Amino acid sequence: MTNTWVKTTCAFCGVGCGIEARVNNDKVIVRGDKQHPANFGRLCSKGMALGEIVNNKGRLLQPYIEGKTTSWQNAITKIATDFKQVVDHFGSEAIGFYLSGQLLTEDYYVANKLMKGFIGSPNIDTNSRLCMSSSVAAHKRAFGSDTVPGCYEDLEKAELIIIAGANLAWCHPVLYQRIIAAKQQAPNLKIVVIDPRKTITAQTADLHLAIEPGTDVLLFNGLLHYLCQGNKLNNHFIRQYTEGFSLALQAATNEAHDLLFLAKHLAISSDLLTQFYRWFAETDKVVTLYSQGINQSSCGTDKVNSILNCHLAMGKIGKPGCGPFSLTGQPNAMGGREVGGMANSLAAHLEFNNPQHHELLSRFWHTSKLVKQPGLKAVDLFDAVAKGKIKAIWIMGTNPVVSMPNSQHVITALKNCPLVVVSDCMLETDTNQYADILLPATDWGEKSGMVTNSERRISRQRTLVKPAGKAKPDWWIICEVAKQMGFYQAFNYENEADIFKEYAKLTAFENDALGNNSIRDLDLSLLTDLTTQEYHDFTPTQWPAIKNTKQSNNKRFFADGKFYTQTTKAQFITVSYKPPVTKTNSTYPLILNTGRIRDQWHTMTRTSFIPKLCTHISEPYVHLNPLDATTFSIKHDELVQLTSNIGTLITKAKVSEQILSGQVFMPMHWTRMLASSGQVSQLINPNVDPFSGQPESKYTPVTISPWQYNCEAVVVVRKKLILKHFDYWTKQHIKGGYLYRLASKQSPETFYSKLITQLKPDSASSRLAFYDKTEQEFRYGFINGPQLHACVFIAPRLNHFDLAWLNDLLTLNLQPALLHRLIANNKTNSLVNEKILCACKQVSQKIICNTIRQQQLDCTAAVSQATLAGSVCGSCIPEIQILLDTQLLSSNSNSESP
Known part of the structure; x- marks a missing residue:
């Protein structure tokens, strides 16, 4: 533990922000690292709150076997023994690993090495499959490698920035602020947002194209045709450095030859469409940023390739201020892609479809067991678990019971799996409750290792505090299991630095054609000889990091027009519009879109414990347009039932013009730990892209209807409630305790009596109850000394109450007179501020x-x-x-x- 500032890296999104942190009076204080080239000192609300994550609240502190605490040695021995038995009886492919973009590069590397190289199973995949795999597949098709061409610096140099399928202001706020700052310096910079929703990002753009969900291929095929018709193509670049242009153009022309036809199918005006096309055609420096709205589709790979086709057609790639740019979702999704953490890659950008790569990796790892065929991608992986083909699965640092589509199917799969091992830093998650063996892993602030951000920049996460309880680094856990399985020599690392150096050597292994000309894009030869001290002192470095070259030349790929295909030429990919797999109909007439909110991260296993991150949006909701609210008899702020062909849930309705008629939007964060019925994944069909295997999370046909209930309640309390008796509930962490929102089909009187019985106030406490018979409103509270222990508000509807002021209630000194004021006056909000x-x-x-x-x-x-x-x-x-x-x-x- 140290009181000096330590440079480290954020644990959340793929921007990869640098952080300076120090420990003061057992508290971790963070600030932005002004020297880090990803953020230059900027941090978002989640990054600013990282110091509050470093505590023991909610942590998994020791290993468990079948719900009973055990030693590390017992847990590791059992995993190794059971894995060997599975291999002996059912073959190596009966074992599966499911990893996470929260893992560090060293963790990812040894997990992939163990599975593909020594257990001999290809069935190792990652939650990045749900996030960026369509971009990976498209990059490989077009460039011959999973290469992100540009860098963040291009955002300041661009003259036109296109943001496709991303609410940057909320999901990548530091990059968004960087763009806004660039626009202030260069007012002529234009920003185009392509998004069906009128997000915060869209509201501040120069041009917003609210296209029909799923029609991105039509939009960009239309752009390719427009460029050809207007003689705006870079014919020299196309002839010299690409292949396949004629077929790609023909496909685009066949379906997008008429602007009026195109505008009609995109559901936007032809004027807006023409303006966008003209800006792209007439602007020299164009960056297209794209994220989940493009990727999470049954044709996500084609969507990405339609964008790449347009950049290749004008040669807008590899130059300052130019290029297609895939925004990664997680802090080390890029690192996982690098080391081969996905089922359809070997390691270090070595691929299954190249026999030379297989032979090279076998020699480097000194193994005869290296798998020869790709494994099961995420959806297929859990399907194989459900069917009994996979007998043992190890889940690391992720929560698939919430994040996977058709989550009920995932639950069934894990219930029926003979061995479920879960490594996690948190104790209570939706996935952990189905684990046979639970392993406590270190969290941010305890970890040490590397992460790679969206612009290929490798940065260090550094240890700030000692691990909580008996938590261990993921790489250590994996290596100990590997040793117990008999692979001691291959996994006998002293520390994480040893692992990283081996990985760097693999990227450089036989990767030099002539005179430092890398055959593969991923080359870390500059880092192969790091001493342990140099590893610990490592400063942010963008790859490729090649020996004997100037690193300033490595910011961008493809400036020389050479790609990593067999012919060294970029490939135009012929793509045509394909509608989503599951279509709307009279039973399910609305399109459900999902995504993130500003202050929460993924399934909220850590961020939900930070009260200030729960104040902006505090409960699950579904956004719908006022026209649809009228059609389906939905009232703002009342509970509704949302149903797809595979599931149903109850959530709060938010009526807003921000979403177009015919569409609804629901965040993806809430879990069964935090809400009785807020898990949007239970509605989403497991339809996947045929190339990437990425699920279609942005287009699910649903219907909506009012949910009939007789009363609502809000409870502020210091201890957790027993919630199984309530029809609907959500739980929010606040300072000093919890804020619950409840709803019941029971009468307010019955609901009140059951709720008060559970609170059980101490006989010495001061209590006050209020009942308004006319309004059927109940209010109740009790204090012990100056502290409020609980207060309850019950009414047929509470949407006229301002609830936000309750967040700080447990921190106040409430004398009996103040309690009386609180309970007797339902309109008071003078105790604290509102939303x-x-x-x-x-x-x-x-x-x-x-x-x-x-x-x-x-x-x-x-x-x-x-x-x-x-x-x-x-x-x-x-x-x-x-x-x-x-x-x-x-x-x-x-x-x-x-």
Whole structure:
């Protein structure tokens, strides 16, 4: 433990932000690393909160076998013994691993080496399959390798930035702020957002194309045809450096030859479409950023290739300010791709379809067991578990019971699997409850190793504190199991530095044609001779990192027009529009889209424990358009039933113009640990892209209807409630305890009596109850000394209550008079502020609006200076701008009134 600032890297998204952290009075304090080239000191709300994750709250602290605590030696011996028995009786392919972009590169490397090289099973995949695998497949088809051509610096150099299928302001806020800063420096920079929803990102763009969900191939095929018709093609680049253009153009022309036809099928105006095409054609420096809205589709690979085709057709690749740019979702999704953590790659960008690669890797690992065929991708992997083909599965650092499509099928699979091993840092997850063996892994702040971000930049995560309980690094756990299985020599590493150096040597192994001309894109030969001290002192480095070359020349790939295909030429891929596999119909007429919210991460296993990250959006919800709300008799802020052909759930309705009629949106974060019925994955069909295996999470036909219930309740309490008796519930961590939202089909009176019985106040406590017979409202609270222990609000509907002010209630000193005021006055919110807009500085929307009005502010910078909102990570700045615009419209309207 140290009181000095230690440079490390964020544990969340693929931006890969540098962090400086130190330990002060047993608390970890973080700030942005101003020297890190990914963020230059910027952090988002989640990154700013990382210090609050480093504690023992909710942690898995020791190994378990069948629900009973055990020693590490017993757990490792049992795993190794059972794995060997499975191989002996059913063959090596009866074992599966499912990994995570939360793992460090060293963890990923030894897991892949153990499975593919020594157990001899190809069935190792990762949750990156759900995130970026369509981009991987498209890169390989077009470039011959999984190569991201550009770098973040291109965002400052671009003249046109296209953001396709990404709510950058919420999902990659640091990159979004970087783009906004670039636009302030160069006002002529244009931003186009392609997204069916009117997200915060879309609202601040120069042009928003709210295309029909799933029609991205049509859009970009139309662009390719437009470029040809307008003589905007780079014919020299096409002839000299590419192949397959004629067939790709013909396919595009066949389906996108008419702008009016195209606009109709895209569901946008022909004027907007023409403007976008003209900007792309006439702008020299264009960057296209794309993420889950492109990837998570049954034709995601084709979508990515349609984007790559347009950049290749104009030679907009490999140059400053140019290029297609895949945004990675997780902190080390790129690192997992590098080391071969996906079922259809060997390791270090060595591929199954190349016999020379197989022979090379066998020699490097000194193994005769290296698998020869790709393994099962994520959806097929769990399907094989369900069918009994896989007898043992090891899940590391991920929560597939929540994140996988058709999650009920995953639950059934794990229930029926003879051996389920789970390594995790948290104790209570939806997946952990189906584990036969639970292994405590180190978390951020305890880990040490490498991660690679979206621009191919390798950075260090460093240890700040001792591991909680008996937690161990993932690489250590994997290597100990490998040794017990008889592979001692191949996994006898002293530390993570030894693993990384071996991995770097693999990237360089026979990867030099003539004079430092790498045959493969992934080359870390510069890092093969790192000393242990140099490893610990490692500074952020972008790959390729090649010996005897200037690293400044390695920012971008393909500047020389040479690619990693057999002919060294880029491949145009012929793609045609294909509709989603499951289509809307009269029974399921609405399109369900899923995605992230601003302040939460994946399945909330860690971020839900941080109260300030739960204040912006505190419960699961479904967004729908006012027209659809009328059609389906849905009321804003009331509970509804959302149903697809495979499942149903209950959630809160949010009626908003931000989503178009015919579509609904629901976040993907909430789990069965946090809500009785908020897991959107139980609705999503396991339809996958045929090339990448990535599920179609952005297009699920559903229907919506009111859910009939008689009362709602809000409970603020210090201890967890027993929730099995409630029809609907959500749990939110607040300071000092929990905030529950409940709903019941019972009468308010019956519900009240059952709830109060469970709270069981101490006889010495001061209690106060209030009942409004006319409104059927119950309010109840009790304090012990100055501390509130619980308070309850029950009514037929609570949507007229401002609930956000309850978040800090357990931190207040409540004397009996103040408790009386709290319970007797249902409209009070003077105890604390209302809805929090800025998570970093905990500034409420009310304060921001009042400050704008009172001080007559007219820009976000002035609001930040006056309130501090948006002064840290900037994630809330787009929302502040909306408040400013609303206030301006209101002022203008009032001034123009007679």
